Amino acid sequence: MFNRFITSPLLKNSIKLLNDKKQLIIKRSYSCTTFQNKNETTDKITNDSSTTKFGNVITYPQMDVVPKKPKICIGLSGGVDSTVAAHLLKQQGFDVTGVFIKSWDEKEETGYCTGEKDFQDAQKVAKWLDIPLYHADFVKDYWNRVFVQFLDDYRNGITPNPDVFCNREIKFDLFIDFAQNLGADYIATGHYSNLRYQQDGSVRLYRGLDKNKDQTYFLCMTKGEKLAKSLFPLGNLEKKDIINYALSLGFNDIASKKSSRGICFIGKRPLPEFLSQYMPVEPGRFIDISRTYEILQQHKGAIAYTIGQKANIHSVHGKYYVVSVDYKKNIVYVCPVHLASHYLETSTLTLRNFNWINEIPSTLKRENVKLEARCQYRHRADVVPCQIEFITSETPDVEKGLTYKITFPEKQKSIASGQIVCLFDKYSDKCYGGGIIDTVETNKLPI
Numbered sequence: 001m002f003n004r005f006i007t008s009p010l011l012k013n014s015i016k017l018l019n020d021k022k023q024l025i026i027k028r029s030y031s032c033t034t035f036q037n038k039n040e041t042t043d044k045i046t047n048d049s050s051t052t053k054f055g056n057v058i059t060y061p062q063m064d065v066v067p068k069k070p071k072i073c074i075g076l077s078g079g080v081d082s083t084v085a086a087h088l089l090k091q092q093g094f095d096v097t098g099v100f101i102k103s104w105d106e107k108e109e110t111g112y113c114t115g116e117k118d119f120q121d122a123q124k125v126a127k128w129l130d131i132p133l134y135h136a137d138f139v140k141d142y143w144n145r146v147f148v149q150f151l152d153d154y155r156n157g158i159t160p161n162p163d164v165f166c167n168r169e170i171k172f173d174l175f176i177d178f179a180q181n182l183g184a185d186y187i188a189t190g191h192y193s194n195l196r197y198q199q200d201g202s203v204r205l206y207r208g209l210d211k212n213k214d215q216t217y218f219l220c221m222t223k224g225e226k227l228a229k230s231l232f233p234l235g236n237l238e239k240k241d242i243i244n245y246a247l248s249l250g251f252n253d254i255a256s257k258k259s260s261r262g263i264c265f266i267g268k269r270p271l272p273e274f275l276s277q278y279m280p281v282e283p284g285r286f287i288d289i290s291r292t293y294e295i296l297q298q299h300k301g302a303i304a305y306t307i308g309q310k311a312n313i314h315s316v317h318g319k320y321y322v323v324s325v326d327y328k329k330n331i332v333y334v335c336p337v338h339l340a341s342h343y344l345e346t347s348t349l350t351l352r353n354f355n356w357i358n359e360i361p362s363t364l365k366r367e368n369v370k371l372e373a374r375c376q377y378r379h380r381a382d383v384v385p386c387q388i389e390f391i392t393s394e395t396p397d398v399e400k401g402l403t404y405k406i407t408f409p410e411k412q413k414s415i416a417s418g419q420i421v422c423l424f425d426k427y428s429d430k431c432y433g434g435g436i437i438d439t440v441e442t443n444k445l446p447i
């Protein structure tokens, strides 16, 4: 359906409210088009000398071959990002429908889920934008496809990332099916990431312009073919501009909301309290590995600790860090800060279930070849140089899928199995995909 990729002169009016300087440095690399009447578009470009200078603000596949204006279902959370994204799409002439996703049952609630209020906000936004709003109930699916795995990971002593799997299983799978049933050509979300559409119809994922808000890390396990049905209208915009823009539209209360909690919100709760509803979480021992296994004090439950975390221990010896957790025995091993680096540093790890986003670099298809790349192993962590190589296996493990070894030229700290590693091109913001950390090689602990 898409025979080349193009950029669009996004939303003149809204852009004028944004940062002019920033727009000037964005180069236009492809011809501009919109879904408006052709003459109208040409007039706009020639009448406004700055229009061509911000041609790259949003990219989406060329759809001149589509006879009607493409229909887009946007995930409307009642938060500021999806509100502005929906407004931008609407202004651009798309046929926009909002969908609010419910993923958590109030019966399971302990006071942290703002789902009802978020839905009311989404209704307010949809009314103001004059777009239809649907309510998608994915409570059961979220439970079965994200939450069960999340609990299992904790039981098995690994650090899960439910937000990454919520994207893969719910927003970029079930939501796409839901949207297609409504007759949509694409879904859109307010994620701060970019998609570039290739001649063959596939996409490549790139980091968002706003590096502080970039959400590519959470998207790296999402399937490439699903991303090809998605649009990210905010990828080339900055959060501060989105907030100012929402304020200028009069959405003061929505602009001042923290972030949506109706979905993927588990991580925003106090973890031990939350987990204790689903599995036994009991107090246990903090053991100092540097002082011949001295028991320091009680912790709230090993499940709440992860490697590299500061342990909240009051001691004359200063701060302590978690270096290992035995979830089965409910013991948290710690060491004082001066030894922490020694036990927490690593230069090698292995990845399982690697998800390539539509492209495997050709060098990696050969055995014993290392690819120079960069990676991020925690949201908001720096993107650091690394090498990746294929792990040859005589008998590939069906459960582990594609496995790779990552080597860091400079040692990295506090990496735990279960965390997601997002892999980037060495030179650009292109995200190749991501994998789950299987093993981490550190100095042997005296345990």
Ligand SMILES: Nc1ncnc2c1ncn2[C@@H]1O[C@H](COP(=O)(O)OP(=O)(O)OP(=O)(O)O)[C@@H](O)[C@H]1O
Pocket (backbone or CB within 6 Å): 074, 075, 076, 077, 078, 079, 080, 081, 082, 083, 099, 100, 101, 102, 118, 171, 188, 189, 190, 191, 258, 259, 260, 261, 262, 263, 264
């Ligand atoms: N409950 C929901 N219903 C529909 N879409 C959602 C919902 N929650 C999130 N989304 C979609 O996923 C995008 C990213 O959500 P996330 O919670 O990671 O970021 P956010 O900054 O809180 O976004 P927002 O400001 O739009 O709430 C949102 O912009 C929205 O398009």
